[in-house]
Amino acid sequence: MSKVIFEKVSKHYQLGEVLIRAANEVSFQIKEGELCIILGPSGAGKSTVLNLLGGMETATSGKIFFEGKDITGMDDDALTDYRRYKIGFVFQFYNLIANLTALENVELARQVCESPLLPESALEIVGLTDRMNNFPAQLSGGEQQRVAIARAICKNPELLLCDEPTGALDTETGKTVLRVLFDISRQMGKTVVIITHNSLLAPAADRLISMKNGRAVTEAVQESPADLEGIQW
């Protein structure tokens, strides 16, 4: 059964007299437990699709189903609940709260969900047990991104959405972060969606969606995804 279904979803912005079609009749499906990579150059509409899927934006037209439920018709409060209980986000720039330690940043997410993981366990999963009492400014970029991932998985979400999670990191650190995300998908059975412009990551995905000019141009299921260790960029 499909966890996510996009049916001819469009998102248009009217900027003065110019109509920007950020997403144009995008359709695809993602199955439960899959690691899906949405690939495309800058301006292809990947972030728009992720934001629509995460309930951070509403579609201009089309339908988005999550676990069979249409989220395009949800009001603000229902979308808040959707983000609260179903979704975990990981951003390119981590967006940690500077005045909270790693543990407290993770604990913050735990405050608003129903069956959370222990913050300590979440940090253990991302390999940061020994840095949990450090503030973000005392952590490297990779460590901060791992705290962000721990914060996302601590909520025990149904869907983990990652927007260019390695965009601000060097290759080695990026790999460590991706390893964590892949492990979450493979070992914990979570559905993970990663958006990236880095085509070298494509072979590692269970499902690959390519986007260009606001459209999903290809959608492919890879039966035997490549091992992350063998990928170089």
Next chain:
Amino acid sequence: MVNMLQKKIVRDIFENRASLLAIVVVCTLGAALFSGLNLYVSSIEEEIDSCYTQANLADYWIYKPTVTEADLERIRALPETASACRRKMAEGSVAGNLNAILKIHALEDTPEINIPESAEGEPFDPRDNSSIWIDTRFAEENNLRVGGSVKISVGEQTRDWLVRGLVRNAEYIYYAPDGLALPDYKKYGFAYVGASALESPYNELLICLAKDTADAPEKITAQIRGVLGNVNVISRGSQPSVSNIAVDIAGIKRIGGMLPLVFFLTAALVTWITVGRMMELGRQNLGILRSVGFSKKEIMARYAVYGALITVPSAILGGLISRLLAEYIYSLGILYYSIDAKGVKMVSWHFIVSVLCVALVTCGAALLSCKRALAWAPAALMRPKPPARGHRILAERITPFWRRLSFSGKIVTRNLFRGKTRLFMGLVGVAGSAALLVCGFGLNDSMTAMIASAFEKTIQYNAEIKLKRPMPLEEIRAAIEGAEHIDTAMAFTVYIYGEGGLARNPYLVILEDGQSSLYFTDENGMPVSMPGSGALITPRMAEALGTGIGGAVAAERLDGTKLVLKISGIVDFPVGDEIYIGRTAFKEISGLEFTPMVFFVKGQRLDTSVLESDSRVSLIETREEMEENLKVLLRFLWTIRVILIIFAAGLAFTVMMMLGRLNYHERAGELATLKVLGFRRGEMKRLVLRESVWITLFGLPPGLALGFALLRLLLRLSATPDSQARPFVSPLSCVLVCALTLGFTLFVNFLIGRKFKAIDMVSALKSVE
């Protein structure tokens, strides 16, 4: 032509319009309060000074039963005398209103000293012996018109006069004789007639001193008495109208200087911090401008526009509001004076000073922040400033306390101490506004307590009767219905000379030794009875004279009789500029006879109508009337209190608004993260907005303490010889101040909380943290 940099600044300003508007409001309030109060004071002061100059107001008034031509020549011959003239002075009563008393001055020539100002009709003509020129306010109250006639009795002589003109005089601007606190224009007025029209002898001498005379009043008085013998001498400083006005203006001047200063300092500090923070938030723009080649000078010159854009509207709005404020206070204040009201003057230097201060604070903050940022390399400026490093706070070391805090409590507590500037600005804003509010409410409480202390505790009689000529006690007792007890007293003005001149001119009240009309207590509330020797004075008198119990002061009657008053006690009587002495003690120090001229009557439902028409009686005033008059006199302070509360509330609200906006904008990314994580609006508010509630709660105690100190200082500065209120803030006022300040915080939180709905999660999270 507008270049790109100018366009950018204009757009920046548009984007920051709400913050700029809040700063404009704070600056406007500061400038308006400071220049408004001072515009009123300087307008009144100028009008009165010009009145004194135009009238050539006398420096000395001398009273002698008969002033001869030779006396006048002797005075003119004194080296300090520039000019002198003599007048006849008599009191007349107007037919149809037996209570109305006119002080009639008769002159032989066109006056050169105390020149009456013609308000209506013809100018004064001393050769016309059938006409009279009457005080405008008295004429207005008694329905007398130019061209009409009036029957006036002077002594035994009654005759009709033609009213040829209405006049004002600088010596009667604030005419409240017989110890009245307020002028009563229906009852008391003055008039001018030609000398030949009045049969009585010349009995009044006026002197104007040479301009360079710097001698103390004590010395001049001694010189006058040296040539004329023991005569009554009144210097300009102690002339009732002049001294009343001087005390009045001095009090308002001090209030007008101090309160707006505190207001302005609070506003300036808040503005400085906010402008600085605004610049800080736009530091990346500075980096971009530097990187494309704009010089530091060019950038700084453009950013000074921020300051100018706050200063110009603040100056315009502040100027307008200060004018309205000054005109409103003027319309109330001028009612006390008999003067040709010319209205509030165009501008006072205070306005220019306040605008300069606004410019200095706003341009200074903008330029300084800009300069500080431009010291960085362009590349460093373009990188976003790293967020304040998280660190543990002191409270975390108090483990039992920290452990008990909820997770959100920990976040709020740490955030409170994270933005130290924000915390400081909030505390200053809240404490400053709360202090001004306490001061406003406290003024009312203190005045009410002062009136209650005077009229419910000290004054035990129900009516006071003052005589012009002696009258037997039995006759008075027989004339008053309902009198249960009458105490007799005697009172006259004395001069007390301090170093370098006149210190005070209080009433010396001689009371019966066993009197029960005034219940005196000391400052601790313990009863004080009339001492067998020595006098009782008030704490404000003791302070002004620099004396205390066991000390002594040298007093002088208007006729030159010298008295040495030993101080036996200090009594807490908040109204009246008086020294009290027992009959026996008075006899002991002066050897003078006790001639009762004042009667304190106790009794319910008193009927004094028989005495009201007796020509020997000068004044009958009930305790209620005295209390009402004092309240009218204090109306000005009441107005100041209302203005202060309105302005302080405005300041409190704007400061909280600025703080809220600053908090919101500085934490936009954090709020977006919370929203993405699925926090509901209420939860976000609890986490983020609770901070301002804590800042308010922390700011209130120092605000209340500062307010009380400010009130104490204010009352001390605005104390007159006649009254001094003790600083008192009722618990209800404290609750009101706290409720008002906290209410503003919650209201601002409500407004800011509504903005949470509009947080753009996508764009906020796209930016680099």
